[in-house]
Amino acid sequence: MKKTVKKDGLNIREWVRDRILFLAMGIFVVGAAGYIGAGKVLDAQSMWMHPVREFALLISLVGVISLGYEIFLRELTFNEYKEALQEIVNPDAVRLGIQGIYKNRSELAQATSFEVLFENVKEEIFIGGSSLLSISTASRELIKNKVLNGIKVRLLVMDPNSTVVELITRQGGGRHTFLNEIKTSLLLLQKLHQEIADANTPNKGQLIVHSYETIPSHSFISIDATRSSGIIIADIGPYLGRSTPRPSMQVVNKKKGMFSYWKEMNDIMWESSKPVKMEVDDPSAINSKTLVLASGNETEFYDSENDTWQKASICQMGSDWRGIKGGQWVWVRDGVTKEEAITGTKKKFRLQFNLPLENTDSIRIAEMLLRSDDACHISVNDVRLVQEYGGAEYPDPFLIDIDQYVQVGDNTITFELVSYAKPDAKVPEDNLVGLIYRLHVEYS
Structure with a gap:
């Protein structure tokens, strides 16, 4: 297998680009020093005095102009060129304020992470969906941090007691996975609300949770919808208990664009919802505790070259792969090489947690709950499970009961992910590999 070789040589172009501010300041300082130093080094009557000072002054002006351009104009000019190019390539998308359309959540996560999306929020985060399990698990600390820093967070989930949830459960063959997802998410959000209330932090924001009883028209993430800098990411189409990926659209607040449509749809869902009681009368009375961990930031892979464990990456999904609520498809990189697609791969991953x-x-x-492509072997605290797991495209993921293998204190689940060789692969997409899972532990 071909190894990636990292060059240690200095890249002058990157050095200059990354340090343009430093260079501009340096040019100004050199020019200023030359102008001031000329009077001390040269005689006042010297024929070189005025030419040297004028040249030094010219250098200083070059530094000042470069510094001003870098600070004030470069980003503005770049954005203008970018918008002009986008309008030439896709004028309809620019006119409607569409920044991107992604075929699934994995592709969206590769393009824009929640950390980047929430980084510049000024007033409000508004998120609506079916269970919001991924928000209450993977993005829990991010939401908590934003509320403690004065941001208002509104969350919208389905009512677990609604007839729609019952209908979706029946469509799924009577399995209560979807219902449990909503109840687990609400329990985690209730605990998060309690932690925020207990935090001794001034000028806190709000965490408000509502539930609705109708079939959702879409899922969405809305950032500062009332501001000109607002962003909305909307999943196109309703979630009906199926794990089939849905495309997502990212739009910005542009006059006569798609933003106002999605904002109105979001507001309609909120207006037809009702508040969820988040306060716990006696927190100590709740004996049951829940731990939910999913593939994503918590997953590590074994780097055999350096003999270390590294963070796994969100990877490209196959065209017929399905998801698991709360989890992301992961691998060692975002995709395989052509050579790896032909020869196959064997990688080791792990999840560590404490009870x-x-x-x-x-x-x-x-x-x-687990899916993989091609095959996955699992060990829980060094006890290897006999069965081989796959099912990336199956209607339902594998449900694995591991309560007899988990233990008090530290636990480790190891995944050995195998991609079989495909000699006739023409491109990497012919033999993609990935892993997705969600672990649910309840204890008292």
């Missing part, structure tokens, strides 16, 4: 218990009798549920 603060006195004995294993306190564990009520420990189960994992």
Whole structure:
């Protein structure tokens, strides 16, 4: 397998580009020093005095102009060129304020992470969906940090007691996975609300959770919708309990664009919802605790070259792969090389977590939903499970009961992911590989 060689040589172009401000300042300082130093080094009556000073002054002006351009004009000029190019290539998208359309959440996550999306929020984050399990798990600390820093966060989930949830459950063959997702998410959000309320932080924002009883028209993430800098990401089409990926659209606030349409749709869903009681009368009375971990930032892969564990990457999805709520498809990189597609690969991943218990009798549920491509072998605390798991395109993921293998304290789940060789592969997309899972543990 071909190895990637990192060159240690200095790249002059990158050096100049990354340090243009420093260079502009340096040019100004050199010119200023020459202008001031000329009077001390040269005689006042010297024929070279005025030419040297004028040249030094010219150099200083070059530095000042470069510095001003870099600070004030370069980004503006770049954005103008970018908008002009986009309008030439796709005038309709520019006119409607569409920044991107992604075929699934994995592709969206590769383009824009929640950390980047929430980085510049000024007033409000508004998120609506079916269960919001990915928000209550993977983005929990991010939401908490934003609320503690004065941001208002509104969350909109389906009512677990609605007839629509019952209908979706029946469509899924009577399995209560979808219902459990909503209840788990609400429980985690309730605990998050309690943590925010207990935090001794001035000028906190708000965490408001509503539920609705109708079939959702779409899922969405809305950032500062009332400001000119607002952004909305909307999943196109309703979620009906299926794990089939849905395309997503990212739009910005542009006059007569798509932004106003999605904003109105979001507001309609909120107006038809009702508040969820987040306060716990006696938090100590809740004996059951829930731990939900999913593939994403918590997953690591083994780097055999350096003999270390590294963070896994969100990877490209196959055209017929399906998802698992709360999880992301991961691998060692965002995609395979052509050579890896032909020869196949074998990589090791792990998930580590801690259960603060006195004995294993306190564990009520420990189960994992999993999909992979091609095949995955699992070990829980060095106990290897016999079955081989795959099913990237199956209607339902594998449900693995691991409560007999988890233990008090530190736990490690190891995934050995195998991609079989495909000698006739023409491009990397002919033999993609990935892993997605969600772990649910309840204990008292």
